[in-house]
Amino acid sequence: MSNSNIQTVRGVKLFTKKHKSLKKLLANPDSPEIHGDKVWFSSYFIMDYLAAKPPALKSRILEVGSGWGLLSIFCAQNYDAKVTAVDADKNVFPFLDLHAELNMVKVKSKVCRYENLKPELLAKQDMILGGDICFWDELVEPLYQLITTALEQGVKRIVIADPGRPPFLTLARRCKKLHKAKLKSVSISSPRSHTGYLLTIEN
Numbered sequence: 001m002s003n004s005n006i007q008t009v010r011g012v013k014l015f016t017k018k019h020k021s022l023k024k025l026l027a028n029p030d031s032p033e034i035h036g037d038k039v040w041f042s043s044y045f046i047m048d049y050l051a052a053k054p055p056a057l058k059s060r061i062l063e064v065g066s067g068w069g070l071l072s073i074f075c076a077q078n079y080d081a082k083v084t085a086v087d088a089d090k091n092v093f094p095f096l097d098l099h100a101e102l103n104m105v106k107v108k109s110k111v112c113r114y115e116n117l118k119p120e121l122l123a124k125q126d127m128i129l130g131g132d133i134c135f136w137d138e139l140v141e142p143l144y145q146l147i148t149t150a151l152e153q154g155v156k157r158i159v160i161a162d163p164g165r166p167p168f169l170t171l172a173r174r175c176k177k178l179h180k181a182k183l184k185s186v187s188i189s190s191p192r193s194h195t196g197y198l199l200t201i202e203n
């Protein structure tokens with residue numbers, strides 16, 4: 001595949017909007033409907049965190065609210081992780097599949113809302129990740145319940161990143177109180193400068 005209109009971010013290849021494969025998907029009437037229409041920069045906060053605190057090789061990782069799943073691809077590529085990308089919107093997965101193929105990795109996908117993820121699936125995971133997934137007030141409770149159930153089921157690490165939207169900060173406060181979560185300010189300078197937060201919970 002030609003390298004024009006492909007950028008590489010933290011070792012992961014990403015089509016730019018000028019690339020014909022991405023243009024074709026973006027022109028499809030079945031396009032993502034819940035903000036999964038691009039890669040959001042919170043995923044890069046988590047990639048940098050993982051680079052500093054890597055998961056064990058072949059860990060089982062669930063990325064929730066995956067959108068295009070660049071974070072899932074990063075985990076499959078760098079840690080040979082068995083990754084499942086979950087999103088409520090089935091229309092994000094053609095974007096994930098396109099980029100998984102470009103990066104020559106396998107990522108499983110599952111259409112599911114946070115609140116419908118079964119405890120049995122959570123019990124199989126070592127880690128749960130999510131970038132920019134708590135952007136409406138009504139997402140706080142389902143995500144809090146998901147985190148609580150995942151911890152009960154033995155998930156060892158949960159990492160959620162966000163630019164600092166109020167619903168995320170509400171979720172973070174609740175998790176700090178009941179789950180000894182840590183909230184840390186973070187910043188990146190590439191692919192662009194951004195600041196935000198990482199919420200980490202160790203079980």
Ligand SMILES: C[S@@+](CC[C@H](N)C(=O)[O-])C[C@H]1O[C@@H](n2cnc3c(N)ncnc32)[C@H](O)[C@@H]1O
Nearest residue numbers: 034036039040043065066067088089113114131
């Ligand atoms: C702002 S995007 C972030 C996408 C990706 N994590 C990233 O960093 O590029 C939020 C994603 O969460 C998904 N989403 C929203 N509400 C959801 C829910 N209740 N359950 C599962 N996924 C949801 C959307 O479809 C969208 O793909």
